[in-house]
Amino acid sequence: MTEKTEKKQKPHLFQPGQSGNPAGRPPGARNQATMAALTLLEGESEALTRKAVEMALDGNIQALQLCLSRIMAPMKERPISVTLPPVETAEDAPQFMAALLEAVAAGEIKPADAATMIRMVEAHGEALKGAKTAANLRQAEEYRAAYAKTPEGIAEATRIKAFNDSLSLY
DSSP states (O other), rough: HHHHHHHHHHHOOSOOTOOOOSSOTTOOOOOOOHHHHHHHHHEEEEHHHHHHHHHTTTOHHHHHHHHHHHHOOOOOOOOOOOOOOOOOOOOHHHHHHHHHHHHTTSSSSOOOHHHHEEEEEEHHHHHHHHHHHHHHHHHHHHHHHTTSSSSSHHHHHHHHHHHHHHHHOO
C-alpha cells in the first residue's frame, strides 16, 4: 500500500517554513475593489457625509448608527476626573480609600472604576512594601557588617550559624 500512496502524493514543492508565495502581496498594497471604490467616491465624501447626517436627523436609525459610530469610537475606558489624596506611604491608604468611597457614593465615579483604582493602590502598596523591605535589609546588612567585627558579634554569628544548621528546612 505504501507504494500506491507514494505514487498518488505530489512531491513537496516547498520546504517547511518556506512560503508558497515568497514575494507575496507587498506591504500596504490594497485590494483592487477597494481602490475602485475609493476612486468612485473621490470628491463625494462631503456630500455623502451630509446625506448620512440628514438621514440620521430625519430618524433613519441605520444612518444614525453609522454617523455615531464614525463620530465616537467605542470607549473601553474613560478618563476619570476626581480629586483624591496622594498615596505616598501605607498610612495614606485609608484616607485614600475613604475619599474614593465618597466619590463613588456621590456618583462622581463608577464602582468599577473605583475597583480598578483600588487594585492600582494595592499594587502601589506592594511596591512600597518591597522598597521598605529592601531598605530594612540594607540597614540590617550594614549593622551586621559593623557588629560582625566586634568580639560579641563573632560569638553571636557562631551561635546563629549553629542554630540555623540545626533547623531542618525544606
